[in-house]
Amino acid sequence: MIIIDAMMVCLDLSDIDEKLVAFTRSICQRLPVKKVYFVHNIKTSELSEDFRETFGDIDLSKEVEANISDIVAEHFAGGCDHEVLVSEEPNTEVMMADLVKRYDVKLTLLGKRMSNKSTGSLGTKLLRILPCSILVFPETASFNIERVLTPIDFSDASVHALRLSKSLADELRLSLEIMHVYKLPTQYFPLISEEKAIKKAEEVVNGKFKELQKRHTEVAGVPYTLVRAAGKSTAERISLQLRKGKHDLLVLGLKGNNPIPSLSLGSVPTKIYNMDIDTPLWLVYSEEVIK
The missing domain is CATH 3.40.50.620 (HUPs)
Structure with missing residues (x-):
């Protein structure tokens, strides 16, 4: 029997997030998954000065976590035990590799857009660095x-x-x-x-x-x-x-x-x-x- 003690789902606040969360629910309904971590990293170094001037000292992590929680509440109903993790680290792939080790993640779910929409550079880096098995879900894939x-x-x-x-x-x-x-x-x-x-x-x-x-x-x-x-x-x-x-x-x-x-x-x-x-x-x- 395939048992997944911990599963990590990488979200990027794009339109594919809803599909990833729904697909995760489908996995949990078919396989014994004990816990799911929905993860996003805010690379604050990439925030423009215009953003900082407009929004000032807004707690961006709290806002992002609330946004992800809403998506999870809507598309993960009937899923398993889960947690939303939002961090602010300069290196996303290293942060996610640390989470895999910390929570003993067995499987990471990674979304993938078509090449005309994304270079896929972060995904390639994650494939090379994450110390666990990876399930890549294209945006056009079926559940x-x-x-x-x-x-x-x-x-x-x-x-x-x-x-x-x-x-x-x-x-x-x-x-x-x-x-x-x-x-x-x-x-x-x-x-x-x-x-x-x-x-x-x-x-x-x-x-x-x-x-x-x-x-x-x-x-x-x-x-x-x-x-x-x-x-x-x-x-x-x-x-x-x-x-x-x-x-x-x-x-x-x-x-x-x-x-x-x-x-x-x-x-x-x-x-x-x-x-x-x-x-x-x-x-x-x-x-x-x-x-």
């Missing part, structure tokens, strides 16, 4: 989740994501599909037959799937799809498979084994995050990686 896609590369991180996806699918009665993107050494064509290369590559991958099913019998019955990269990146193929299969949730495992934080996220999750997709993206760290 209704029935079909889950989990790409794997047979690493420990992707297997962890797969096992979590299977638990989620069993608990919520969702449809789960596994996919693997493989590439061929095209520099050897036409020295070897492309048809034979494809056949051999798929034989190797099918062998890996059989070994995986032996080690983790709970995923033995989950259907999987082999997709050839064929000139496209892994992220592009995953995006195409999302649309083709009409999936409602994408789950990716994060390795996090690089000591340099800016390099630990991985190229595939970074590229997918930067795409304009309509599907919620669950980026999963294992407890071992977080420790």
Whole structure:
């Protein structure tokens, strides 16, 4: 069973906040979440002089907290135990990372607007620095989740994501599909037959799937799809498979084994995050990686 002791929801006072709060309620109604923290940071250094002259010594934190509380009261009815946290720190991502550690947050919900509305720079920073799993909710995404896609590369991180996806699918009665993107050494064509290369590559991958099913019998019955990269990146193929299969949730495992934080996220999750997709993206760290 998936149990979320503490969940953090990052709000930015934009029109996506209401959707995030409502989606959080949907999560709490379907999964055991013990407590939710609705969080916003006021970067006072970015307030203009005009603002200061107009509003003077107004207690901005109190006003923001009241605004968020109103949204929560309207869209979180029937949710779980929760708290609104508003701070005034110069660095938002560091502040939120501290909250994750302080409250032992297991999952952070992060909204994402389309690229023509936002650069997504803060979101990218949060993905790289927060020591917990992250659920990215695009502004165009649906609350209704029935079909889950989990790409794997047979690493420990992707297997962890797969096992979590299977638990989620069993608990919520969702449809789960596994996919693997493989590439061929095209520099050897036409020295070897492309048809034979494809056949051999798929034989190797099918062998890996059989070994995986032996080690983790709970995923033995989950259907999987082999997709050839064929000139496209892994992220592009995953995006195409999302649309083709009409999936409602994408789950990716994060390795996090690089000591340099800016390099630990991985190229595939970074590229997918930067795409304009309509599907919620669950980026999963294992407890071992977080420790």
